[in-house]
Amino acid sequence: MRHEIVHNRFVVDQLRAKGAVFVDELTDVPSGATTVLSAHGVARSVEDEAERRQLPVIDATCPLVTKVHIQGRRYAKAGRRIVLIGHAGHAEVIGTIGQIDAPVLLVSSAEDIATLQLDPATPIAYVTQTTLSVDDTRGIIAALHARFSDVIGPDVDEICYATQNRQTAVRKLAEVSDMLIVVGSRNSSNSNRLSEIGTEMGIRSYLVDGGDDIDPAWLEGVETVGVTAGASAPDALVDSVIARLRRLRELSITQLEGVSENVEFSLPPIFRRPPVAANAASNAPAARMAAR
Template identity: 50%
Template sequence: MDAPDRNAAASKPPITVRLSSPRGFCAGVERAIRTVEETLAHYGAPVYVRHEIVHNVHVVSRLAAMGAVFVEDLADAPADRPVVFSAHGAPKTAHDEAERRNLVKIDATCPLVTKVHNETRRHIAAGRRVLLIGHENHPEVIGTMGQAPAGAVTLVQSENDARLLPPTDAALAYVTQTTLSVDETRGVIAALKDRFPQIHGPAREDICYATSNRQAAVKAAASGADLFVVIGSSTSSNSVRLVETALQAGAVNAVLTDDAATFDWKLCEEANTIGLSAGASAPEELVEEFLEYLAGMRMVIIESVETATENIVFKSPFRLAS
């Protein structure tokens, strides 16, 4: 990425940036990152982390430089070093393996994901089959399905999936992945309730507050925008959903980018108004870097679009809380 040309910026018409808020880190992501940092401080490096602690390349790279080692299989974690479980949650078999090997296990699973795990186990214990609304192969979905015996949880990815489920006399319940599109999930739930009127659902929706808040802020900023930019990694489900939300809310174009360095700046050349947000695992400094570079191309007029205020903080895991 070349340095911005400040002189060129002064000669071009200004560009309005509708800056969505809330954006960026949520309480679960902050807790997970803090957990790895505190574990490194307490135990020293290396500290092993099962899966990427959160889905953001910058966060993972920074923690790796500090001494975190990211593994997909606990077999790659030695018995004499602590292992942190990622924010996305893990199947019961992974927890069982860590206990069998007597690993120092530190669980950074987001408390809102743990809520879904607990709901799933309660439904199974009550004799219900569980329908999980989510995306196949996402680590959170793998973790939730892994809370129950094989075959006890059925994945439902769309309204069409819901409509095609075979009739049954079995007691049913549904839970959802926490990072889904609020609007899309609402349609799937409606289809399930239409198909199975007696189905049990959560007392409070499973989609997390941060996902809902960020989507609402994007909706408020996207209508009529020439371009909407979401900063986040392609592996981040909630970031991908923000791009979809922007398009559905009326943005002419919407893109996901890791950072200013990888963004296609030609997209801004003809734009008069752009929206800007960041996924729940994207650091705020990436937003600042994007705005700084944009200000080198065009004079920037910031319009803050704030739809909620967040003040939630999750405590560190029990092993580190004291």
Template identity: 50%
Template sequence: MAKPPLTLYLAAPRGFCAGVDRAIKIVELALQKWGAPVYVRHEIVHNKFVVDDLRAKGAVFVEELDECPDDRPVVFSAHGVPKAVPAEARRREMIHVDATCPLVTKVHNEAQRHHEQGRQMIMIGHAGHPETVGTIGQLPPGEVLLVETVGDVAGLSVRDPERLAYITQTTLSVDDTAEIAAALQARFPAIVVPAHDDICYATTNRQHAVKAIAPRIDALLVIGAPNSSNSKRLVEVGRAAGCGYAQLVQRAADIDWRALDGIRAVGITAGASAPEVLVNEVIDAFRDRYDTTVELVETAQESVEFKVPRVLREPA
């Protein structure tokens, strides 16, 4: 029986960003340098496939530092950690390596600079997300106020409306964040805005690529983890851009084929912590069921690379 025809529009850029690439490399190099086990505080990046692969190589994933022994190295995840965490590692004289994405560190430094200049910070972000927790934890309690929605802005109680600045989580929806930022500026005209957008280049580029394929497709599949902020934003961006069906899938096995019945054009993208091997797995699953044509839609090229910490570039 002939397979029905289907076009897959493959968004580019998609998948791994420079910060994720660097974080994974840090764990692999730490295992090479110090041998297993190497402890990792929190999932190094939000992707089960990546975490399982590193676990098989000897990484041990924990939620808190008190689960780590003093005599083994510990790596801090790409999302960043509160200042208290490396301070505790130093107190315990642990070997610790910080895999925080440099673009998250940039936001940390920004917050610190404003704090030193006497400004209270407002952070646009998602409560409980490790990056938000890490950024708020750079400053003393009460110095960073969190807003998640435009509605939250009205309820803010600030120390001095003349001495405020805002920062954002790096993995938010560009459009939603712009609305919240506008609400902050309307309520607090003196608020200091970031010199450069805090939302990272990779998040922005992946959202633009989804918007570019949206008019051509009947459905969008985003390959990523349910706890991955940037992946969930891609689903929302797809829906906002008019995709009737947009779904987050971790792997090909998660695809709801019945929901795609009768569809002739599907967009595929991947969150910044999803490896390309999972994209290929999804494409192969479509090829098994459809007479598939793959079209690449590229809206930007990425050449960003981040160095690993010096301790991993030196011999053991």
């Protein structure tokens, strides 16, 4: 696997225990080894190198990240200067820049807009890292519109739905909690942002990998603990936090109402099995079903 498939230590450790080998670059992949590309996406140069080496590739890029790549290429083809809103060095940002066939200007704050060496009449198109704060992204987009006369790009609603839903939910959670526990790894951008939102709303917020990270001293004087999780944190980790809290204190658990997530993505083609026809008469309907 080139880089961590998602930014969650538990998931990565589970895969490593099953025999997965994580590497930084394709040069570390032995010839002929099945190669998994992470959910954050990769630059075209990485895809080209894998093809040149004839590596069997499983592309695990999140479809929402792929959508950003497609948007960026479309805007570049239309002759617009591309502004990417994101964090320098993040795997998704590196991959997105490498997927767009034009220069990409990276900004991470509204203040960065003033430093862009561009004429205010320059046609601008922006795309975003999918795991950013909705509020921060909205402010940067507003700054772009304030400085440039011709700006287009996706609405903030097109930021990753899993990120957006969790940010909305954690604000509601912080209103009824004395303390916030966010389940997620420290290299997870969206998990860190959830913790930051809790702090901004005036409550102590802790980012933990699981129940074992909870310090009993955190609970002194606390009546209500809010628990939430980053987009890549498995349910088992949330369960471990609940179990740890139950061992430390008597608990009553309430789940706040929120958006029900029922989005499903197709498996990579290598894992899809073609429909099996029992006879010639059933073959055509099966083919039509597969096409849908």
